[in-house]
Amino acid sequence: xxxxxxxxxxxxxxxxxVSIGHLNKSFGAFxxxxxxxxxxxxxxxxxxxxxxxxxxSTLIRCVNGLEMYQSGRLTVDGxxxxxxxxxxxxxxxxxxxxxxxxxxVFQQFNLFPHMSAIDNVAIAPIRVRGRKPDEARAxxxxxxxxxxLRDHAHKLPAQLSGGQQQxxxxxxxxxxxxxxxxxDEPTSALDxxxxxxxxDVMRELAREGMTMMIVTHEMGFAREVADRVVYxxxxxxxxxxxxxxxxxxxTHERTKxxxxxxxxx
Amino acid sequence: xxTLAARWVHRNxxxxxxxxxxxxxxxxxxxxxxxxxxxWALVEAHWQVVGGSFKVxxxxxxxxxxxxxxxxxxxxxxxxxxxxLGLSVRPARAAMVAVASVAILIAAGVAxxxxxxxxxxxxxxxxxxIAAWVGAHRSGVDQRIVLSGLLAGVVAIFVVLxxxxxxxxxxxxLSVVLTIAVSILTLPFGILLALGRQSRITxxxxxxxxxxxxxxxxxxxxVVYWIWIIVPLLAPDTSVPGLLRGMAGFALFFAAYVAxxxxxxxxxxxRGxxxxxxxxxxxxxxxxxxxxxPQALRVVVPSLVxxxxxxxxxxxxxxxxxxxxxxxxxxxxxxxxxxxxxxxEVYVFLFAVYLAIGGAITYASRxxxxxxxxxx
Numbered sequence: 001x002x003x004x005x006x007x008x009x010x011x012x013x014x015x016x017x018v019s020i021g022h023l024n025k026s027f028g029a030f031x032x033x034x035x036x037x038x039x040x041x042x043x044x045x046x047x048x049x050x051x052x053x054x055x056x057s058t059l060i061r062c063v064n065g066l067e068m069y070q071s072g073r074l075t076v077d078g079x080x081x082x083x084x085x086x087x088x089x090x091x092x093x094x095x096x097x098x099x100x101x102x103x104x105v106f107q108q109f110n111l112f113p114h115m116s117a118i119d120n121v122a123i124a125p126i127r128v129r130g131r132k133p134d135e136a137r138a139x140x141x142x143x144x145x146x147x148x149l150r151d152h153a154h155k156l157p158a159q160l161s162g163g164q165q166q167x168x169x170x171x172x173x174x175x176x177x178x179x180x181x182x183x184d185e186p187t188s189a190l191d192x193x194x195x196x197x198x199x200d201v202m203r204e205l206a207r208e209g210m211t212m213m214i215v216t217h218e219m220g221f222a223r224e225v226a227d228r229v230v231y232x233x234x235x236x237x238x239x240x241x242x243x244x245x246x247x248x249x250x251t252h253e254r255t256k257x258x259x260x261x262x263x264x265x
Numbered sequence: 266x267x268t269l270a271a272r273w274v275h276r277n278x279x280x281x282x283x284x285x286x287x288x289x290x291x292x293x294x295x296x297x298x299x300x301x302x303x304x305w306a307l308v309e310a311h312w313q314v315v316g317g318s319f320k321v322x323x324x325x326x327x328x329x330x331x332x333x334x335x336x337x338x339x340x341x342x343x344x345x346x347x348x349x350l351g352l353s354v355r356p357a358r359a360a361m362v363a364v365a366s367v368a369i370l371i372a373a374g375v376a377x378x379x380x381x382x383x384x385x386x387x388x389x390x391x392x393x394x395i396a397a398w399v400g401a402h403r404s405g406v407d408q409r410i411v412l413s414g415l416l417a418g419v420v421a422i423f424v425v426l427x428x429x430x431x432x433x434x435x436x437x438x439l440s441v442v443l444t445i446a447v448s449i450l451t452l453p454f455g456i457l458l459a460l461g462r463q464s465r466i467t468x469x470x471x472x473x474x475x476x477x478x479x480x481x482x483x484x485x486x487x488v489v490y491w492i493w494i495i496v497p498l499l500a501p502d503t504s505v506p507g508l509l510r511g512m513a514g515f516a517l518f519f520a521a522y523v524a525x526x527x528x529x530x531x532x533x534x535x536r537g538x539x540x541x542x543x544x545x546x547x548x549x550x551x552x553x554x555x556x557x558x559p560q561a562l563r564v565v566v567p568s569l570v571x572x573x574x575x576x577x578x579x580x581x582x583x584x585x586x587x588x589x590x591x592x593x594x595x596x597x598x599x600x601x602x603x604x605x606x607x608x609x610e611v612y613v614f615l616f617a618v619y620l621a622i623g624g625a626i627t628y629a630s631r632x633x634x635x636x637x638x639x640x641x
Contacts, residue, residue, distance in 0.1 A: 064544050099546035110541035114559050123555060124545035169541075176545060 014041025017180055017211055018063055023072035025058060025235075032058050033069070034235045040180070043209045047222040049246075050232035051258060056215045059232065060182045063213065064102040065095045077101045077179055100128065103173030107185040109165040111157040117144060117168045118153040121175045128176070136175070143171040147201050163194030170201055180211040187218060219262055223247055231255045306613070314607040315614045316378030318598045322614075325435015325589040334429070335438055336386050338422045342441070343394030345418040348411050351401025353636050364395060419445055431506035435589035437618065443512060443590070444577040450516040451576075452569070455523025460553060462528060473524070480521030486582050489514035493586040511583045519576055526568045530561030567634035574626040578619070591615065 018040040025033040032055045040046050048056045061067040062074060065081060074081040076098045082091030111120050121140035125131040131139075144153050147167040149160075157165050166186055173181060183202065187195040199221050206212060206225045216222060222229055222243060229246040231239040238252050247263075250256050278288040315322070324335050354360070368391030376384020401411055422442060426434065434442070461473030480488065492514035496505050534557050542552040562569075584593040595611045598604055604611075 066540055066543060096546050096548070099544060102544070104541075104544035106537060106541065106544075108537050110535075110537035112538065112541070112556055112560075114563065124547065127551040127555060128546045128548075172545070 014044060016040070017042045017077060018213070019073070019075045020059075020062075021073040023059075023062065023069050023074055025055075025062060025067060025069040032235050033062070036072070036235075036237055038230065038237060038240070040211060040213060042179070042211055044227045045206045045210075045212045045214065045225050046228050046230060047214045047216060047226040047243075048230045048232060049216070049219070049222065049258075049262075054232045055235040056232045057184050060104075060184055060213050060215055063180075063182055064099050064104055066104070100176060101179045103176060103178035103181040105166070105169050105173055105181065105183045105186045107188050109157070109162070109169045109189070111165055111169055111172070113157050116154045116156055117149060117160065117171075120157070120168055121172045124172070125175050140171070140175060143174050144168070146174075147171045148197070161194060162190045163197045166190065166194075166198045167201055170198075170205075174205075180213065181205065183212065183214040183216065185215050185217065187216065217262065219247070219259075231258070233258070305609075310610050310613075311607060312378075312610060314598065314604050314610050318604075318611075319375070319379050321436060321598055322591065322594050323436045324438045325433065325594050327433050327435060327438070328429050331429050334425050336390075337425050338438065338442070339387075340390040340393055341418050341422050342445075343390040344397040345415050347394035347397030347399075348401040348414060351398045352408060352411055353633065354398075354402075356395075356399045356402050361395060361399075364398075365391070368392075368395075416449070419449060431508040434508055436594040437591040439508070439583075439588060440577065440580045440591040443508070443515065443580050443583065444573060446512055447515040447519060447576050448569075448573045450512070451520045451523045451572075454516065454520040456527050456558065458520060458524035459527035459531060462524065463531060477521045477524050480518055481525070485515075485518050485579050486585060488518040489582060490585055492517065507586050507588055511586050511588055515576060515579065519572065519579075522572060522575075523569065526565040526572070527561060530563075530565040531557060533564045534560045563637055566637060567630045570626065570630040570633055574623055574630075577622065577626070591618070 016039045018038070020036055020038045023033055023036040024031070036059060038046075038059075048059060050056045058067050062069050062081070063076060068084040068087055069081075070084050079094050079098045081098060082094055087095075111117075112123070115123065118137055118140045121143055122133070122136040125136040125139065126133055141150065141153055144150050147170055149164060149167055149171070152160060152164060152168075157168070160168065170181075170186075186202070187198050190198065195218070199218065202212070202214070202221075203225055214222070214226075224243075226243050228240055229243050230237055231246060231250075231252070233252075233254050239246060239250060239255050246255065247259065250259060278292075279285040320329065320332075324332065327335060350356075368388065372384045372388035372391065375387045423446070426438075426442070458473045458477055461469045462477060464470045464473070489511055493507065493510045496510045496513070538556055538560065539552065542556045547556070580590055581592045583590050589597065592615060595615045599608055599611055
């Protein structure tokens with residue numbers, strides 16, 4: 001066991017919003033997350049890096065309950081996330097409470113294809129928060145303006161480029177006024193020329209103080225916006241530190257190997 | 266022009282020796298068949314048997330002094346069909362001219378066979394349908410309003426037709442109303458069954474699966490007959506009209522098939538859609554109603570429209586519980602001794618009407634498929 005992980009106390013001054021302790025998760029016999037410990041403070045931007053299959057997506061998917069975990073502790077916004085055993089007998093209420101405060105942006109955008117951009121953004125506030133349709137749509141229009149898509153509000157997702165779809169998806173999450181946003185490789189499915197527009201929106205969010213957990217392969221972006229960078233390897237957190245610590249002075253051999261591979265080009 | 270025609274003939278009929286041989290056999294055979302049928306239809310056949318029995322063929326034993334109720338239904342159906350058409354098909358001039366000519370032909374036929382008043386009523390109903398088509402398309406009215414209008418139309422037809430009693434409904438009217446009512450009834454029931462089959466709640470899943478598989482493994486006629494005899498057992502003090510019992514049997518049977526279509530549609534909705542809805546804290550109800558079902562139903566609309574044809578053709582089986590549908594009405598006419606020997610005329614007429622309606626439904630299903638494929 002490698003327990004000598006140095007956790008920088010940058011969270012000490014902040015209120016902890018996501019607290020993960022000894023989290024274990026497996027898909028059948030495959031142990032995906034092993035004894036993961038991670039606290040995220042309010043307003044903090046945490047970027048999670050690691051090779052594909054290392055469990056980084058699974059980790060953030062646990063934070064809004066899209067994946068269930070077997071043992072350990074996971075609290076979000078003070079609510080305790082139900083485990084596999086809890087979910088078998090209920091736990092839907094806690095799950096819904098947590099999800100109302102957690103936004104998620106997916107690699108494949110996952111916009112609702114049968115609704116226009118504005119309806120994609122307005123539907124959850126109307127159906128989940130019980131907002132009046134007019135208010136929700138007015139707010140949706142403001143959010144679309146914020147991500148630079150006001151003129152595309154009435155288009156269907158199929159009529160938008162990948163970068164535009166991903167920005168609508170971000171606006172859709174923001175419409176629920178989340179306390180924390182999860183990004184699961186938000187630019188991996190985009191053509192290179194569209195990556196910038198999505199990262200710009202995320203940069204803006206970080207500047208406004210949104211708490212964010214981001215899984216990405218954009219190392220330059222990670223170095224720029226992250227308060228802390230987490231390196232995951234085979235389901236275990238090997239290293240946590242400031243971007244400078246991780247990118248310039250990695251302590252683990254495996255971190256060095258990984259970074260030399262992804263930073264070479 | 267002639268060279269063009271010659272080239273077409275050469276390429277399509279006489280391209281190779283085998284094609285030529287086949288064409289030489291089939292074309293004369295076909296020509297002879299068309300000539301023989303045409304000669305019979307125009308010279309030998311006595312169409313008075315059909316013209317004189319129009320009332321029975323179309324409405325069965327519905328009281329003659331109450332026929333305005335049937336006319337109301339025809340007009341409402343035309344308007345409903347037009348409004349539904351307006352949602353997906355643009356009323357292009359050519360299409361409207363084609364529809365109007367067919368309507369005028371039918372109206373003229375009706376006028377000749379029965380009386381001028383009936384012909385005018387037919388023409389009026391068709392005009393109403395075309396107006397609804399153009400109106401629904403031009404006004405760009407919301408789909409939901411049109412769909413509620415269609416439901417209201419069905420209810421109105423039932424309310425207007427029912428006073429003389431369900432026992433007197435018959436003929437083509439019975440077949441059409443039964444088909445429409447059953448098509449609508451199966452939809453919610455089938456959707457619930459499909460969702461039940463996917464439910465995480467074991468008892469729901471087992472019951473839904475058992476229901477669907479049972480219905481799919483027995484014949485329609487058995488279910489219809491079985492419901493017909495079991496309703497009086499379950500409710501001995503009330504007399505449920507045979508028509509309603511028949512409808513219940515049809516709806517219970519076809520709901521299982523709707524459930525299977527809907528299930529295939531549910532499976533076509535990507536997992537990411539459900540995850541996105543979940544991540545927005547949507548409840549299972551909202552997730553199904555707003556996100557999953559609209560996408561799933563879109564995929565299966567052509568199959569569901571195709572199933573309307575199955576229901577319409579299956580409606581011929583209601584004679585087993587003593588109802589007089591279109592086919593049975595034809596047989597009733599032939600049972601009259603003065604019409605003996607006119608079986609060909611009656612059956613050719615039945616065949617033509619079934620073919621026209623079935624063809625229209627098949628065409629609609631195919632158009633919807635193309636329309637939906639383009640939209641996605």
